Amino acid sequence: MKLNILGCYSATPRTFTNPTAQVLEINNHIFLIDCGEGTQVQLRKNKVKFNRIKHIFISHLHGDHFFGLVGLISTFRLLGRDTDLHIYAPKGLKEVITLQMKLSNSWTNYNLYFHELTSKSSEIIFEDQKVTVQTIPLDHRVYTNGFLFKEKEGERKLNMNAVLNSSIDVSYYRKLKQGFDVTNEAGTLIKNDAVTFPPNKPKSYAFCSDTAYNEAIVPIIDEVDVLYHESTFLEQHAKLAAPTKHSTAKQAASIAKQANVGQLILGHYSTRYSDLNVFKEEAQTIFDNVKLGDDGKIFEF
Amino acid sequence: MKLNILGCYSATPRTFTNPTAQVLEINNHIFLIDCGEGTQVQLRKNKVKFNRIKHIFISHLHGDHFFGLVGLISTFRLLGRDTDLHIYAPKGLKEVITLQMKLSNSWTNYNLYFHELTSKSSEIIFEDQKVTVQTIPLDHRVYTNGFLFKEKEGERKLNMNAVLNSSIDVSYYRKLKQGFDVTNEAGTLIKNDAVTFPPNKPKSYAFCSDTAYNEAIVPIIDEVDVLYHESTFLEQHAKLAAPTKHSTAKQAASIAKQANVGQLILGHYSTRYSDLNVFKEEAQTIFDNVKLGDDGKIFEF
Structure with missing residues (x-):
């Protein structure tokens, strides 16, 4: 699994910081998570292949x-894309994108599927043989899912x-991998766990913003x-975090600790802070394994 | 008059090129013309004061x-803007912006006025004591004005x-500037053109894209x-220019020549071309005073 953070600052794109967007590589999928203004340029800068x-x-x-999504959809067409694109988003996004395409007399060469989300409970929204994606209902000023x-x-x-x-015939290897006991060439039953190791622990990544x-x-x-949890503010501004429904670095760490996650990545910083290390220090008073997200940073796990 | 080109490449924002946006400074106004994705970052890079x-x-x-407009409107709010904002645009833009603000449960702290354009004839859309702005109906795939x-x-x-x-009393100076003849202290009529120079020739700038x-x-x-005229293509691709309703550098120059403009600035280049000088050379076969527009370039006239 590889996480490439394209942007992790709150509110607006600026000269040297970008709004939220991440690329998660997992079992041959390239998932794009959020798409603030300028994401298509960040994708280019980070050499992510658009077609994947x-x-x-x-x-x-x-x-x-x-705000960067409509431009990305439009650029996909200009680049001659023909592979399907699935978008999982709160209800309403389809209307916005469709209206803009109608006004510009535009279209897509590829199939564009909107999966509009409305549920306030966690639900599986994508599944294939190797991966699932499920929503994490968050508490923000508008309907939001991690x-x-x-x-x-x-x-x-x-x-x-x-x-x-154990003299097991090659034709039984598949069954062994699937967890079954088998009989060897001598007719003896061989218990599965005597000749196999457990599978690798499946990896998981949670994105929680805002x-x-x-x-x-x-x-x-x-x-x-790995948990990416927003930390728009430091504790000194906790009074701003509450009404805007954002978190402090300490609160993010507290969630990480309670969920016993492996690693916490912080992000969605308010641009009022010039030194990000203070976020890390604050979080580490609660939870040790903290990394600072930053634009262009790559985490492999 | 000062023209700051923020972006002048066609189709999509890229790592080193930006879609169309320009800032025109004229008689204390700061007019923003077009607003492709990333314009707010270009405004920052070019140190344009948002509030102006x-x-x-x-x-x-x-x-x-x-595509950069909705983000700019939203950033204006985050920066605490309280001055009015007027937007002159084809009908439909108001609906797009309003829908996005509704979905994000957002608003503006300032008055936002949409002036939706539908006329196919040239019309004056802004006027004050010193400046007028009028539309230039263009021929593109959707309703377009320069x-x-x-x-x-x-x-x-x-x-x-x-x-x-001529011994004219100071109290008559205002009348002289306004073009009136006046009587001097000795009672003699003084013809206006004997004691005044004509006003500076009023400056004008035409933006024609796409x-x-x-x-x-x-x-x-x-x-x-000064005429900014799009030149998406070179003559070698004239067959692409016609169906997409774009112009070649030579065609832009031909318009400049027929209109007897002072200077032609080219832009809206297709990103298929790596050397912009060829645009200038092609245009100069028809019209001499050609400049190449480029992101971040400033023209004063």
């Missing part, structure tokens, strides 16, 4: 999370020494490997 | 000319030597000081 993006997840309809990206549990791995010592401090998400993101 | 922009002119509703910015004729200038030699070759605009832009 087939699924875009939009958390909510504040401009700094979706997204939980999870690998499915893979096959068991053969313990080749044990397999060979949200007030919200313990209700803890069970959903329990033990994820 | 009170009038925005949008030529047409193709994305590369207006804009003609014109200073009004100013006051005559006093020839101070002649004024003093458009097919269209001689119908020549009378409207007759003798303007």
Whole structure:
């Protein structure tokens, strides 16, 4: 799994900072998460192949999370795209995009599918053989979802020494990987766990932006490997965080701790702060494994 | 008059090129012309004071000319703007902006006035004591206007030597500037043109993008000081220019020559060309005073 942060600053694009957008590489998927103004340029700068993006997840309809989408959709057409594009977003986005395309007498050469979200409970919105994506209902000023990206549990791995010592025919290897017991050439039943190792632990990533401090998400993101949680403010501005329904770095860390996540990445910083290290220091008073998100940064896990 | 080109490339924003947006400074106005994605960042890079922009002119509703507007409107609010903003644009833009603000549960702290354009004839859309702005109907795939910015004729200038030699009382100076004859202290009638110089020639700037070759605009832009005319293509791709309703550099120059303009600025280049000088060379086979527009370039006239 590879996370490429294209932008992680709040409110507006600026000369050296970009609004929210991330690219998550997971099991051959390239998922785009949020799409603030200028995301298509950030995709170019970060050398992400446009054609490999087939699924875009939009958390909510504040401009700094979706104003770049209509331009990206339009650029996909200009680049001659013909592969399907799926967009998962709060209800209303389809109307905005469609209206703009109608006014510009424009269209797409490719199939564009809108999956409009309205549920206030967590739901699976994408699933294939290896990956699921489910919503994380957040608490913000407008209807907002985070997204939980999870690998499915893979096959068991053969313990080749044990397999060979047990004289199991090659034609049973598939069944062993699937967890079944098998009978060897001598007719003896071989228990599966005697000759296999458990599968790799499936990896998971949770994206939570924008949200007030919200313990209700803890069970959903329990033990994820990596949590991106917004920290628009520091505790010194907690009085601004509450009414705007944003979080402080300390609150983000508290959620990370309660959910026992592997690593916390911070982001969605207010541009009032010039030194990001203070966010990290504040979060680390609660939870140790904290990384600072920043535009162009790549996390592999 | 000062023209700051923020972006002048066609189709999409890219790592090093920006879609159409220009700032025209004329008689203390800061007019923004078109507003492609990323314009607010270009405004910052070019150190244009956001609060001084009170009038925005949008030529047409193709994305590369207006996708940056909703973000700019939203940023104006975040920056605490309270001065009025007027937007002159084809009918439909108000609906798009309003819908996006509704969906994001957003608003403006300032008065936002939409002046929706539908006329296919040239019309004056802004006028004050010193400046007029009128539309230049263009020939493009959707309803499109260029804009003609014109200073009004100013006051005559006093020839101070002649004024003093004619013993004219100071209280008559205002009348002299307004073109009236006056009577001096000795009771003699002094003809206005004996003691004044004509006013400075009013300056004018015409913005014409996007458009097919269209001689119908020549009378409207007759003798303007500076013409910005799109040249998406070179003559070698004239077959692409016709169906997409764009112009070649040579066609832009032909319009400039017929209208006897002072200077031609080219722009809206297709990104298929790596060397812009070829545009200039092609245009100069028809019209001599050609400049290449480019992002960040400033023209003073």
